[in-house]
Amino acid sequence: METPGRLAWRRFKRNRLAVVGLVLVAALLGSALLAPWVAPRDPAKQSLIEKRARPGAKFVLGADEFGRDILSRVIYGTRVALLVGTLSVVIALAIGVALGSVAGFTGGWTDTLIMRATEVLLAFPYLLLAIAVVSALGPGVLNTTIAVGIWGAPTVVRLVRGSVLALRESEYVGAARALGASGPGLVARHVLPNLLPTVIVYATLFMANAILVEAALSFLGLGVQPPTASWGLMVSTGRDLLLVAPHVATIPGVAIMVAVLGFNLLGDGLRDALDPRLRGDGR
């Protein structure tokens, strides 16, 4: 008899693109954790005589406008991307699970209020809610994370509320209630385990979007501030040298694309493996 987890793993392994995604994400994690050992140089060390150096023996991917090693900065940039991504996923999930289960269990006007608020947040086009939040809170890593997390929360609220509503009517939850189980206990024991596959898939695909939004905010100058090595910021500063030294702006962008692609592939693969019913390509 195979456990569901093992079955999912077997399905996952058969999917070559999913495995590529897993490898990419593992590589990102590795370079984030091992940055000081993997990076060939100090990402902050400037060398003004070697500024804008082309890729070569000394600087594998070239040097930026201050003569800093681009490869090392790209490697350190993984930390910012993954940190902002992971924390914003946590924020989105925390808000989403709390409000979604309150809405689902309580019903009535609380439910109406929460769902209307969710609809309002969903009415903001992509990126604009995050821009509005960051422009109010001020730029920086923490505020960027909060902005991205708030942007991701409404979808989680909907997911959690939907499954709470479905479970509320199920017999075993009714039985648990009759035995005196409380709301939060029910959420933890029955709702979340059932939602786990969906949440894992959403969180993985959301990571891809969170990395894109962080990069976009930093590119606009609203996100991570210099001298921190952030991919979006690197593209933005390289933009001024675009026609003189195109590698300064374009190489960090490749890192963004690879990271986003990795999480997208992994998310797609997880969806197909964990919940074949969820096939289809809506985000």
Place this chain on the structure above:
Amino acid sequence: MLTFIVRRLLLAVPVLLGVVFVVMLTVDLLPGDAVSLMLGEHSTPQAVAALRDYLGLDKPLATRYVQYVGRLLTGDLGRSIQQNRPVTAELAEAWPATLELTLAALVLATVFGVTAGVVSAVWPSSLFDAVARLGSLFGLSLPVFWTGLVLIVIFAWWLPWLPVGGTGSLAHLVLPAVALALPSTAMVARMTRSSVLEVLREDYVRTARAKGVRERWVVAKHALRNAAIPVLTLLGLQAGQLMGGAVLTETVFAWPGLGRLMVKAIFARDYVLLQGAVLVFSLAFVLINLLVDLSYGALDPRVSKQG
């Protein structure tokens, strides 16, 4: 059908009121004294007092909200702090450029995305399908601001075919529209492929084939029409994606639209102008999705009957 339209319109009203509320809140969230922040460090106390009075910041939130909505209904979004001109005038100057850019991108995404998706679904596992699927995976992972820069390097610098930025001719539109459209094209292609594939597995398609309807007709008549609804929903959502992306592409290509105006407003701490721009974007997004909702009725008679 009429009740359906009226109901949907009424449902949009609280959402719009909420959007206005959130937009208004952003100024409230500003740390410290919002007004002296907006005017900068060299502002006179009189100017600060005047602006605070104008913004009504001494009044409670609810009062200000009612006032704001009241002014909004008369088409007054306030005066921008930097230029001291009506915000509506500044927005009116900028929005045609954004409309042009996002519409061009939406058309590109729809034409290329739907075509690629349908071809992929009709010949699954063909070479075209493999290339299109891999291409769309890359496409939806592209940061639009970066794609814009890469396109500039290739098509405006190495091969000096197209202008680097600015507006004025159709040639100016090509690069920003393509950069903006790529991720959406990828999404549309994926969605079209999977929904056409799904429809092609339906019983009524088998029936149509069994009774000898030609394959081209099966795809055109049954598959496309039924696959249209999810694709249309996605297009509505992509419109939001494109508007957000426009903020980035307009910055990259010096395109004089709402997005660039908005970024300028942020750096000038012109929150009145920023509020106006965010509001216009959100209103447009809500209205587009309302239109998408309404068009379901036309595509699928079952929808309007359910109400």
